[in-house]
Amino acid sequence: MTDRPALRRRLRDQRRALAAPARIAAAERLAGHLLEMPELPRTGYVAGYWASDGEIGLHVFQMRLPGGLRYCLPVLHGDVLRFAPWRAGDPLVTNRYGIPEPDVEPSSALDARDMSVVITPLVGFDARGHRLGMGGGWYDRSFAFRLEQGAPPLLVGAGFAQQQLDALDAAEWDVPLDAVATESGILRPPPSP
Numbered sequence: 001m002t003d004r005p006a007l008r009r010r011l012r013d014q015r016r017a018l019a020a021p022a023r024i025a026a027a028e029r030l031a032g033h034l035l036e037m038p039e040l041p042r043t044g045y046v047a048g049y050w051a052s053d054g055e056i057g058l059h060v061f062q063m064r065l066p067g068g069l070r071y072c073l074p075v076l077h078g079d080v081l082r083f084a085p086w087r088a089g090d091p092l093v094t095n096r097y098g099i100p101e102p103d104v105e106p107s108s109a110l111d112a113r114d115m116s117v118v119i120t121p122l123v124g125f126d127a128r129g130h131r132l133g134m135g136g137g138w139y140d141r142s143f144a145f146r147l148e149q150g151a152p153p154l155l156v157g158a159g160f161a162q163q164q165l166d167a168l169d170a171a172e173w174d175v176p177l178d179a180v181a182t183e184s185g186i187l188r189p190p191p192s193p
């Protein structure tokens with residue numbers, strides 16, 4: 001068994017330590033890889049996130065999204081995530097974790113099932129698409145339905161290549177990612193037996 005809290009601390013420290021020019025270049029390359037994914041639909045809702053704590057940024061990706069795709073940000077609602085369309089300039093509020101989210105009534109925001117694509121933040125990941133997040137279980141609870149059905153929504157993790165781990169043991173509730181995008185490219189986990 002891995003010590004998940006210790007692993008999170010180490011990976012988060014490494015992520016914050018990345019120099020600004022490297023993180024800007026990485027976000028730019030990440031956007032290019034995401035936008036070239038053949039699985040990316042031309043219309044629908046795309047969930048991103050507001051990068052915090054050194055997470056790889058999605059601003060370039062958001063700005064270059066094809067016109068038919070609406071960019072959304074997560075909104076905490078009860079114990080799950082909902083999503084609200086957000087464009088630069090739209091009002092924001094700070095959630096309990098200090099992360100900005102669209103200033104909308106959470107109960108009126110879109111359901112996880114309404115998303116075509118979800119770009120998830122990552123603390124760590126492995127080649128099988130196992131994801132280590134911040135530890136709140138938000139993405140796992142919100143997308144638990146993906147354990148019983150296929151995409152959509154397509155779940156794509158986003159992170160720096162340095163966040164890849166050899167192997168991450170998955171908990172029974174961990175929802176595997178369909179792909180992981182980094183500055184180095186797109187990693188597609190082999191189908192699990």
Ligand SMILES: Nc1nc2c(c(=O)[nH]1)N(C=O)[C@@H](CNc1ccc(C(=O)N[C@@H](CCC(=O)O)C(=O)O)cc1)CN2
Binds near residue numbers: 099122139
């Ligand atoms: N940018 C971003 N937005 C996101 C997530 C994320 O990982 N990144 N989330 C992914 O689930 C959700 C929020 N989940 C979170 C879960 C735990 C902590 C956390 O532990 N934060 C503090 C300590 C707790 C606190 O301040 O109350 C920390 O930095 O240690 C933060 C966010 C939704 N929005």
Ligand SMILES: Nc1ncnc2c1ncn2[C@@H]1O[C@H](COP(=O)(O)OP(=O)(O)OP(=O)(O)O)[C@@H](O)[C@H]1O
Binds near residue numbers: 131136137139140
């Ligand atoms: N489908 C679920 N049903 C009930 N509880 C869940 C579910 N998914 C996750 N949890 C709870 O969430 C807690 C945190 O899970 P985990 O460590 O996998 O979070 P994470 O994926 O790193 O976090 P996040 O998604 O917020 O970035 C677990 O200990 C578990 O109690």
